[in-house]
Amino acid sequence: MLKRNKKLISKILVLSMCVSMEATTQVSAAANETGGNKTVEVWNNKSVNAVIKNSGFQFDTATGMIIKYVGSDSDVIIPSTIDGVSVTSIGNSAFKNCTSLTSVKIPDTVISIGLGAFESCTSLTSITIPEGVATIENNSFAGCSNLKEVNLPDTITEIKDAAFEECDKLQNITIPNGVKSIGDVAFMDSGLRNITIPGSVSSIGEGAFFQCIGLLKATISSGVTQIGKSAFANCTQLSEINIPGTVSSIGAQAFSNCGLRGVIISEGVKTIGDDAFSECTILKIVNIPDSIVTLGDNIFYKCEHPKFYVKSEATKNLLHNSSNRIWESIIYIVSNSDYEFDKDTGTITKYNGNQVDVEVPSEIDGVKVKSVGDNAFAYCMNLKSVKLDDGITDIGPYAFEGCMNLTNIDVPESVNSIGGWAFYNCNSLTSIKIPDGVVSLSKNTFYCCTSLTSIIIPKSMKSIEFSTFFKCDNATYYVPNNAVRQLLINSGLSEHDTKIQVDGRTLNELDFKFDATNQKIVGYNILRDDMNIPSEINGIKVKSIGDNAFAECSTMKSTEIPDGVTSIGIKAFCNCYDLEGITIPESVTSIGGGAFLMCDNLKSITLPSNLTSIEPSTFVGCDKLTSINLPKNLKSIGNGAFAECNSLDNITIPEGTKSIDKFAFDNCTLLKSVFIPNSVTYIGENAFDGCNDAIFYVNSGEQKQRLIDSGVNGSKIVVANQPQKLQVTNISLSLNNLDCVIGDKKTLTETVTPSGATDQTVTWSSSNNNVVAVDQNGNINAVGAGSATITCTANDGSGISATCAVTVIGQSSTGSTGGNSGIGNTGGTGNTGGNGSSGNTGGTGNTGGNSSSGNTGSTGNTGGNSGIINLTNVKVAGITIGGNSSIGAKGGTLILTPNITPSNATNKNVTWTSNNPSVATVNAQGVVTAIANGTAAIIATATDGSGITVNTLITVTGQTASSTGSDSILESVSISGTEEVSHRLKANVRYTGTEPSLDYKWQRADTRDGEYTDISGADEKEYRLKSSDRNKYIKVIVTATINGTNYTVNDTAGKIDRNTSNDDNNSDSSNNSTNNDNNNNIVVLRPTTTTNYSPSGTIYNATTSSGFSPSVSRAFTNPSGHPVSGWIKVNNNWYYINSNGMPKVGWINDNGKWYYLDQTGVMISNSSIDGYWLGADGAMV
DSSP: OOSSOOGGGGTSOBTTBOOOOOOOOOOOOSSEEEETTEEEEEETTEEEEOOSTTOOEEEETTTTEEEEEOOOOSEEEOOSEETTEEOOEEOTTTTTTOTTOOEEEOOTTOOEEOTTTTTTOTTOOEEEOOTTOOEEOTTTTTTOTTOOEEEOOTTOOEEOTTTTTTOTTOOBOOOOTTOOEEOTTTTTTOOOSEEEEOTTOOEEOTTTTTTOTTOOEEEEOBTBOEEOTTTTTTOTTOOEEEEOTTOOEEOTTTTTTOOOSEEEEOTTOOEEOTTTTTTOTTOOEEEOOTTOOEEOTTTTTTOOSOEEEESSHHHHHHHHHSTTOOGGGEEEOOOSSSEEEETTTTEEEEEOOOOSEEEOOSEETTEEOOEEOTTTTTTOTTOOEEEOOTTOOEEOTTTTTTOTTOOEEEOOTTOOEEOTTTTTTOTTOOEEEOOBTBOEEOTTTTTTOTTOOEEEOOTTOOEEOTTTTTTOTTOEEEESSHHHHHHHHHTTOOTTTOEEEETTEEOGGGGEEEETTTTEEEEESSOOSBOOOOSEETTEEOOEEOTTTTTTOTTOOEEEOOBTBOEEOTTTTTTOTTOOEEEOOTTOOEEOTTTTTTOTTOOEEEOOTTOOEEOTTTTTTOTTOOEEEOOTTOOEEOTTTTTTOTTOOEEEOOTTOOEEOTTTTTTOTTOOEEEOOTTOOEEOTTTTTTOTTOEEEESSHHHHHHHHHHTOOGGGEEESOOOOOOOOOEEEESOSEEEEETTOEEEOOEEEESTTOSOOOEEEEESOTTTEEEOTTSEEEEOSSEEEEEEEEESSSSOOEEEEEEEEEOSOOOOOSSSOSBTTBOOOOOOOOOOOOTTOOOOOOOOOOOOOTTOOOOOOOOOOOOSOOOOOOOOOOEEEEESOSEEOSTTOEEEOEEEEESTTOSOOOEEEEESOTTTEEEOTTOEEEEOSSEEEEEEEEESSSSOOEEEEEEEEOSOOOOOBOTTOEEEEEEEEEOOSTTSEEEEEEEEESSOOEEEEEEEEESSTTSOOEEOTTOOSSEEEOOGGGTTEEEEEEEEEEETTEEEEEEEEEEEEOTTBBTTOSSOOOBOOOOOOTTOTTEEEOOOSSSSSSOSSOOEEEOOGGGTOOSSTTSOOBOTTSOBOOEEEEETTEEEEEOTTSOBOOEEEEETTEEEEEOTTSOBOOSEEETTEEEOTTSOBO
8 A cells, every 4th residue: 555645646557556536626615606727615704715626625815724624535735835825824623533634745835733733633644744833733633543653843842732642653753852842641642662852841741641551761851840740650661760850840640650660860859749650569769869858648659669769868857757658668878989789798789870881890898799789780870881890700680670771781701690680671782792601591681672683692501581582672692503592482582583593594584475486585474674685595596576575564674685686576665664775686687666666765776787677656756765876778767667756866867778758757856957868769748747947968959859748848958968977987995804793883984086076976785784784874783793795886887896895703713612613613514415215316415614713624424325215203393383472352262383394294293381371271272262461471392202392472461350259249330530631530339248350341422311332442440531532421331240140330420521511411501601609509620810711611510419518528529429629619719629529728739830728628819828929819929
């Protein structure tokens, strides 16, 4: 599927697909008049033009505003002008609820985008905001559930409330340095994985990142001053946070119910609000600065046994005297040393320094350092590199846990033990070499080290526990033999999804789907950034890339096609949006139509010289393609071949080219010069349409006429001999030979001769990207052991190039006796030739391996005997497990199948077992049954005595507790909580006897007695109200399973709308007035500004029968009996009510303003309290 529908699609055939244009869009109007191509209607008493037929826009020519999009296209390009008037703004709700809209291109003329402009465009996938736009308004993209990519310009200064709320697929967004504020619930319920708040932001709004359950990392830069209430609450995967000293206050519930394990609060923070870190149940370490003045209530509620690090008695006493009851776990640190040290054992128990680069000393106070203890460096956020002394033998559990900026650690060969979780979440660590002598790795040792690219494991390794390397998805593992490789597979790594090099040999052949008969790659099994194609798969040469083989491979950034491949199929790399570079060998003679269609990020490509035609639509929409060197043997350029390549600036058609088909370079808007030789005899209609700034150079009047006939303006054509080009004659490199170790980064520089060559640009390539990679600036990265050649080639067609030979070693070059060569080992013994079968001749013995470290290579063995051999007992050599990896249905099942190699194994039976039957069980046939939420490893073991065993990880969700006994009786359910958007409703279930098994389902309806529909994903005890719940009634249905029978109860909350009655059973009409002083039953949220309306407008009807009373001894409830919270007004008095419906007294701070409530809970105004004057609205002046 095309990523977006571009202008050319209405003009050309793309691979035999025709796009038809619909008839003129009619814009209905109360009054309209027709003239020419325009339909004019009255819109808000202004002249509004639909302008050009089929445009689909309602447009205000007086203001330049698009008021409404009334078209039906999925891909929309907004013009920069309509009827000669510049488009400068997109009005409020202009595209709201355009559910079929998938992409939109906004012109640079637009400087304003209105409220809710693209709200609930549920199919929209990407958008770029043009330079000049300063504000992302309220709800601009709220509910765009498929929005994946947003590009914000540097001109943005404000992101307002709910701007990106419920953008489920939005995983990354760059907030420009210049944004000053992030509004309330701006990114609530979005799919963000990482976020960096720049220092220009002064405040993070309430609930700004609430319930971003996929958020793994949040960086708050120095400069941010306020973190709002619930800003990061319910970010359950957020494991660390470092709060800079510029932050003066941390709002209530700011990080409540997060997955935090470590919190660093920097010196300068003064206030921590109520429940700020409550229910962070796995929180282990908290640093409290001396600057803290105010601690709220229940800050660390339900945080089980964290350690609190303070630096002074005063801060310690502040914690002691607070209401948080955490004094028993405070660690009081005042030390002149960077280390806390146990002299009896030689163990560093704690590092207290703040250095970036640390060299651990060999001795402390005259005692030799032998080990790094548990948690010793945990959550040292400044730490970037560590060098351990050669005498250290042990690294304890959790030793470097949460060191998020640690990029490098030098582990000496003396270390023989590394504890579990030792490097957990060190997500900047790039490589690790485990010393020879370590025999086992414990559970989760390198869990979530997401930046690891190189892991070297020694031959001493005997045991690797389950999930040791879980979430190290970018790593390549270097192992000495298949036995260690099998340990990795048994630890939970996928045999298909993991890069493992055994003694220098890679397993990346498993990445691809391969048609061995036709020697063709037809697809891929694994998504990688670097999808280098092997020259052979299972010993068979790869000769072609099939049609659609890598189509929509969205994560691929680069690929290298090996020499020997002769053809690339139709749409082979179509819609590979992130593909930046590709190496195509000289062996390729044909590239299919649309092969690189919509490869948006493809910047440059060198086509093989034997290519004679560029097929239709081959490079359509390659927006970033800045240059293309057409092959010297080119004969034809097809229909739309380079259409919409908006970055191309120069094209030279090679001598010998015969034809340029229609639309070939359509809309290449930046094209400046085009050179066309006399050999071209056909130029199709509109071949250069939209290339308005291009100058065309030809050698004859006849060629000029061809261009004019194709649609080119004659004034843009220059008839003259083409300028003489000065070609490159030599390239020299700064290095011709280079030795590296894995992880090294070097730079090669080129010198082009002559210095005045017309085109001095070059292309860099590597003969093996698995050994060394190179970018187009000559920067190289050693990624794997082996040898490769870096080639620098002139782009001017001269064929001049230069090379640098690179050798990369993965570990010490001292070899051990025997074994295959690779990773520095001595050359091994050649294998015995295979015995003949069915009368075939025996195979030839392989040659002995080459020697290293000065030893002589061993001699190859003799070929086997010919003859008929009956294989009576062929052992299993390997097992892979096929099937799904998750169960989401309650009590659901899935089937696993064992795939046995070799295929002629005598006994292919396996036994199935589960390592966690409390989560999932498996029967003898491989049927897995879900029992409870969690993970379980399902293990398959060969029964033929070979000892082969593998496992696969199964994730179980959606399960509930088991049914209860006959002594349970379900009585009722009632809803509590504040009936306002962004607040939570809670289902309070009453029962007698033992607690039954309960299922929850939340529903919504337009009216109290209307038809209720299920709310997607709302199946927990609590439900947080979203903007989509406005004007709705909310119901909860609770089901209990008792002795196999289901029983249900339900309750309904009031209407969720701040502008209407909260519990109006008879009417949905609005009642915005708050001035009825004689009506003692009205309860209203208090306004923060001096108006007659509250900011939310919510009105509660509190009747006498509900027990309402403005007394601190009674709870405030609405007619449904639910507690009311927040500001309320009764009998012309204002109260501030907590979540239990009880009024607060004394001084309170709300939204940055101070108010005073007397002993009955009434807010005081126009008075002086404690020397402070309270204004008419109650706020301190």
